[in-house]
Amino acid sequence: MKLKYSKGTITTVKADSIISFTFSDENLLKETTNRLDKFLNGQLNALISAGDFKGKEKELAVLYPTNSTMKAKRIILVGLGERDKITLEKLRRSCAVASKKAQSLKSETIAIEFPDYSLFKDKINETLDYFAQSIAEASVLALYKFDKYLTDEEKKNKKVKEVNIFSEKESNEIKEGIRVADIVCSAVYFARDLANAPANEIYPETLAKAAVNSGKKYGYKVKVLDKPEIEKLGMGGLLAVNSGSSKPPKFIIMEYNGNPRSNERYVIVGKGITFDSGGISLKPAQGMDEMKMDMSGAAAVIATMEAVARLKLPVNLVGLVPATENMPSGSAYKPGDILKTYIGKTIEVDNTDAEGRIILADALGYAQRYKPTAIIDLATLTGACVVALGYFATGMFGNDEKLMEEIKKAGEKTYERVWPLPTWDEYDQLIKSDVADVKNTGGRWAGAITAAKFLQKFVGNYPWVHLDIAGTAMLDKEYDYQPKGGSGVGVRLLVEFFRNKSKKK
Incomplete structure (x- = not known):
């Protein structure tokens, strides 16, 4: 599995699944809805209005782009719960369940939209590079399965070939965190x-x-x-x-x-x-x-x-x-x-x-x-x-x-x-x-x-x-x-x- 970092946006990155994060706070969830529904023809707003998605911790919504400008097959939106209660471990766990969902949908390529660090740093109090390392580790470690002896391909995990963490602005700190995560995950x-x-x-x-x-x-x-x-x-x-x-x-x-x-x-x-x-x-x-x-x-x-x-x-x-x-x-x-x-x-x-x-x-x-x-x-x-x-x-x-x-x-x-x-x-x-x-x-x-x-x-x-x-x-x-x-x-x-x-x- 290849773990990499790239510069890009939700519209420019090509992947089978893009993972995006949202808090459950009303104003932050609304911001996420307004940003994503431009490409989703109102799917997210409909889910929220029906009470089917609230942005709770580890809650998932699988959404399919209707706008041809997007290069991804689907967006997996994962909830983080309330911003005031966020921890690094809650972020890891939410990232992990979203990655497993992407794998279950037979995604060979997963892209993770790097979240807005400014919404986390006053609560998590970690450096940007370790913040990035944690996201990368959670995603890659969640995808592990010891299945080398299984001969029935249906029982094997679908192999994810690439996890790409992307951000709109290039960052050497994010890049370093992902480099370290790649080595640590390989060792684990x-x-x-x-x-x-x-x-x-x-x-x-x-x-x-x-x-x-x-x-x-x-x-x-x-x-x-x-x-x-x-x-x-x-x-x-x-x-x-x-x-x-x-x-x-x-x-x-x-x-x-x-x-x-x-x-x-x-x-x-x-x-x-x-x-x-x-x-x-x-x-x-x-x-x-x-x-x-x-x-x-x-x-x-x-x-x-x-x-x-x-x-x-x-x-x-x-x-x-x-x-x-x-x-x-x-x-x-x-x-x-x-x-x-x-x-x-x-x-x-x-x-x-x-x-x-x-x-x-x-x-x-x-x-x-x-x-x-x-x-x-x-x-x-x-x-x-x-x-x-x-x-x-x-x-x-x-x-x-x-x-x-x-x-x-x-x-x-x-x-x-x-x-x-x-x-x-x-x-x-x-x-x-x-x-x-x-x-x-x-x-x-x-x-x-x-x-x-x-x-x-x-x-x-x-x-x-x-x-x-x-x-x-x-x-x-x-x-x-x-x-x-x-x-x-x-x-x-x-x-x-x-x-x-x-x-x-």
């Missing part, structure tokens, strides 16, 4: 494709190949450690979780040096369980198919590396992904086993289905080699986090308030929102082991917190944030610009975080 699509792919397509070797190919294409270094190298490093956690699988583990190391003169270096770590059966502590059959998405943290990390490199941000960034399946077999690790990790700490295995934290222990320990400015890990780690926060917020844990606040700020802006949960010392007693340094589960209570406390033992004294994306990465239904299944969450959040860091250079 990449993460979604990796997460939604079945486990017979994406497993440790092919996940590593995806990272290698991305690095070659976009100019960041990728090194993949195979099992003998992982054994040499003493990554006993990753090796133990892998022991039940016929597919060998991989440890993926990605490096981007966007600011060689700086000593600052951030490390992002993603859980790469390409399929999680639970191992010997086997999961129930119902819902186990969703465990192909248990590498969503890894997908987000790889895609973020790609986006940061393509945006050429002046930051130094390392991405680490421990990748393996978690399978039951005669050689699988077992409850009661004691494992020695990369940094030497030992883990008592209480439950083999709490495997994500075990492989992250090795990766977080390895991250300390870089003497990082901060470590951020993303993992579909606990069902307890979904119970606590549902599908609308990522659980955030950490040891550095400033870092947590910066991530929270990026989350509010992108609407990939995070919510802090405590990591008080009292929770340590729940994962205390009699026979090892730490136990990999803490019982029934505070499951998301005890998982985070486990991880904290492997980050040293470095600033660290853990993002539990179990709810936000694997969605049980479709939302406005998020698909059912793998959402690609974390990419937009982290890109915004690192863009903010870049602006402070």
Whole structure:
């Protein structure tokens, strides 16, 4: 899909569908009616008079030009609700539903009339370029569907070939916002494709190949450690979780040096369980198919590396992904086993289905080699986090308030929102082991917190944030610009975080 920006008007732009916005305020709706009905022979006025369109949030009207001066087949008018109540997220959602409507009408080309920014800026308080970026992201992300394995063309989404955002006056700020959106959306699509792919397509070797190919294409270094190298490093956690699988583990190391003169270096770590059966502590059959998405943290990390490199941000960034399946077999690790990790700490295995934290222990320990400015890990780690926060917020844990606040700020802006949960010392007693340094589960209570406390033992004294994306990465239904299944969450959040860091250079 091509995303572009052009100079034009509603009469000069050629497209299958043009999307236009309106507020529900009487005077603003009247202005829209007067402007559009010149080409519509009074259709919009008739709809409004009949009470069939009021400009409410996400309300749609499909209108067909009667004036030969228009080059578009149809106009899709979408409501934004009252101007005083507008938010950037409401704009995103309205743009998303209009784009989906255009797609459902088999539009191959969609044009979006850039709205009058002066009507928004006192309410939204965002720069023009980010305003444009948000519109573009909402439209493109809404059009995603994982349908590569469908052979019935009728069941596939009609492929939109082009999204063209146009304005009457050319603007470099709008152009820049759309350039950034194009890169970010491509990265989110990449993460979604990796997460939604079945486990017979994406497993440790092919996940590593995806990272290698991305690095070659976009100019960041990728090194993949195979099992003998992982054994040499003493990554006993990753090796133990892998022991039940016929597919060998991989440890993926990605490096981007966007600011060689700086000593600052951030490390992002993603859980790469390409399929999680639970191992010997086997999961129930119902819902186990969703465990192909248990590498969503890894997908987000790889895609973020790609986006940061393509945006050429002046930051130094390392991405680490421990990748393996978690399978039951005669050689699988077992409850009661004691494992020695990369940094030497030992883990008592209480439950083999709490495997994500075990492989992250090795990766977080390895991250300390870089003497990082901060470590951020993303993992579909606990069902307890979904119970606590549902599908609308990522659980955030950490040891550095400033870092947590910066991530929270990026989350509010992108609407990939995070919510802090405590990591008080009292929770340590729940994962205390009699026979090892730490136990990999803490019982029934505070499951998301005890998982985070486990991880904290492997980050040293470095600033660290853990993002539990179990709810936000694997969605049980479709939302406005998020698909059912793998959402690609974390990419937009982290890109915004690192863009903010870049602006402070």
